[in-house]
Amino acid sequence: xxxxxxxxxxxxxxxxxxxxxxxxxxxxxxxxxxxxxxxxxxxxxxxxxxxxxxxxxxxxxxxxxxxxxxxxxxxxxxxxxxxxxxxxxxxxxxxxxxxxxxxxxxxxxxxxxxxxxxxxxxxxxxxxxxxxxxxxxxxxxxxxxxxxxxxxxxxxxxxxxxxxxxxxxxxxxxxxxxxxxxxxxxxxxxxxxxxxxxxxxxxxxxxx
Amino acid sequence: xxxxxxxxxxxxxxxxxxxxxxxxxxxxxxxxxxxxxxxxxxxxxxxxxxxxxxxxxxxxxxxxxxxxxxxxxxxxxxxxxxxxxxxxxxxxxxxxxxxxxxxxxxxxxxxxxxxxxxxxxxxxxxxxxxxxxxxxxxxxxxxxxxxxxxxxxxxxxxxxxxxxxxxxxxxxxxxxxxxxxxxxxxxxxxxxxxxxxxxxxxxxxxxxxxxxxxxxxxxxxxxxxxxxxxxxxxxxxxxxxxxxxxxxxxx
Numbered sequence: 001x002x003x004x005x006x007x008x009x010x011x012x013x014x015x016x017x018x019x020x021x022x023x024x025x026x027x028x029x030x031x032x033x034x035x036x037x038x039x040x041x042x043x044x045x046x047x048x049x050x051x052x053x054x055x056x057x058x059x060x061x062x063x064x065x066x067x068x069x070x071x072x073x074x075x076x077x078x079x080x081x082x083x084x085x086x087x088x089x090x091x092x093x094x095x096x097x098x099x100x101x102x103x104x105x106x107x108x109x110x111x112x113x114x115x116x117x118x119x120x121x122x123x124x125x126x127x128x129x130x131x132x133x134x135x136x137x138x139x140x141x142x143x144x145x146x147x148x149x150x151x152x153x154x155x156x157x158x159x160x161x162x163x164x165x166x167x168x169x170x171x172x173x174x175x176x177x178x179x180x181x182x183x184x185x186x187x188x189x190x191x192x193x194x195x196x197x198x199x200x201x202x203x204x205x206x207x208x
Numbered sequence: 209x210x211x212x213x214x215x216x217x218x219x220x221x222x223x224x225x226x227x228x229x230x231x232x233x234x235x236x237x238x239x240x241x242x243x244x245x246x247x248x249x250x251x252x253x254x255x256x257x258x259x260x261x262x263x264x265x266x267x268x269x270x271x272x273x274x275x276x277x278x279x280x281x282x283x284x285x286x287x288x289x290x291x292x293x294x295x296x297x298x299x300x301x302x303x304x305x306x307x308x309x310x311x312x313x314x315x316x317x318x319x320x321x322x323x324x325x326x327x328x329x330x331x332x333x334x335x336x337x338x339x340x341x342x343x344x345x346x347x348x349x350x351x352x353x354x355x356x357x358x359x360x361x362x363x364x365x366x367x368x369x370x371x372x373x374x375x376x377x378x379x380x381x382x383x384x385x386x387x388x389x390x391x392x393x394x395x396x397x398x399x400x401x402x403x404x405x406x407x408x409x410x411x412x413x414x415x416x417x418x419x420x421x422x423x424x425x426x427x428x429x430x431x432x433x434x435x436x437x438x439x440x441x442x443x444x445x446x447x448x449x450x451x452x453x454x455x456x457x458x459x
Contacts, residue, residue, distance in 0.1 A: 055246065103362075125316075177276055
């Protein structure tokens with residue numbers, strides 16, 4: 001029997017060795033991968049993300065929780081395809097040109113992976129050519145992050161770049177606002193990682 | 209004229225110096241450094257202070273856009289004046305043109321000043337929360353392995369190299385000790401240390417009432433600040449409508 005509470009706690013506390021042990025034991029017992037994700041790992045990341053949004057958790061806690069989640073996901077990934085949990089879309093994600101801050105971007109990438117999306121993580125300092133490269137690999141949503149108001153103007157360039165194509169551009173990051181997203185004509189904005197999954201779901205017409 | 213000045217305490221030295229030269233009656237209130245990491249919260253605090261200061265001729269904000277915190281601020285019965293700057297770096301340099309010239313090739317480049325060293329650990333913690341001296345505190349709390357991971361994540365590199373830190377020194381403000389502390393810290397981190405000459409120009413002009421349209425945004429009663437999303441104008445005004453303001457409150 002998988003102890004889902006222990007799995008959630010291990011992720012929230014950032015105990016990646018505990019996550020490995022619990023997930024490996026669960027897999028040996030043929031635990032349902034969807035349950036591991038939906039009842040253990042994803043709610044745990046949601047909880048730490050919510051705490052961070054409410055200023056109840058700090059960046060270091062968020063970082064180690066995300067790493068623990070990533071450790072668990074890496075164990076599941078080879079099995080996910082075989083489990084019938086199909087990829088529901090391919091998303092390119094990257095911090096925009098001039099910006100090297102990727103903590104929030106990494107969190108969104110993990111949440112999207114956990115929700116069943118194929119995520120092409122382009123890293124930081126991404127120009128339109130980098131986003132293009134992911135679109136060539138089949139991404140139909142481009143997610144841009146920025147931590148600085150000085151790099152937000154580049155989001156406008158990305159939106160302009162993909163205007164008139166099938167690619168949807170969504171934006172986020174601490175200084176980014178819905179008003180800014182509306183102004184530059186982005187296809188969506190989210191103020192946190194949980195909201196980003198809901199936003200992507202809505203763009204793929206899935207109920208969250 | 210009677211002005212209310214609301215300032216980040218990163219400018220405490222610069223503001224005190226420029227206030228002595230201002231012909232106006234100034235009431236200065238400082239907020240803590242580092243609030244820009246939570247822009248919605250800083251916006252709420254600034255708006256509250258604006259709302260509670262009706263008895264002045266104008267409210268002067270010694271802030272830039274600061275992580276979008278200024279985006280959505282409303283002037284009530286008196287005007288609000290704010291420098292057109294992305295953040296304190298542009299204000300300390302004295303012009304956003306100079307800021308653009310130095311920082312636009314790689315905006316993710318840290319900077320410091322006497323105010324940063326005295327009032328917070330800004331660049332040590334990359335605008336986030338670690339107080340005290342980063343590394344030791346992290347090891348104590350998370351153990352060495354996790355601390356290493358956290359530290360690396362909070363000190364982003366470009367092509368494997370930490371960006372240099374630019375310490376801004378303003379000739380009128382003695383800052384040798386703070387500069388030395390910043391240099392020592394940069395050395396400890398393995399980060400190149402450079403200095404830039406700053407200028408009191410914008411702070412002086414703000415307190416003196418010399419609000420050239422090119423350098424300052426004047427927000428009239430019934431108007432709201434909006435960010436432009438550029439390096440040129442940075443800030444603009446839009447009429448405040450109840451619906452817009454409600455949206456800002458919800459955020």
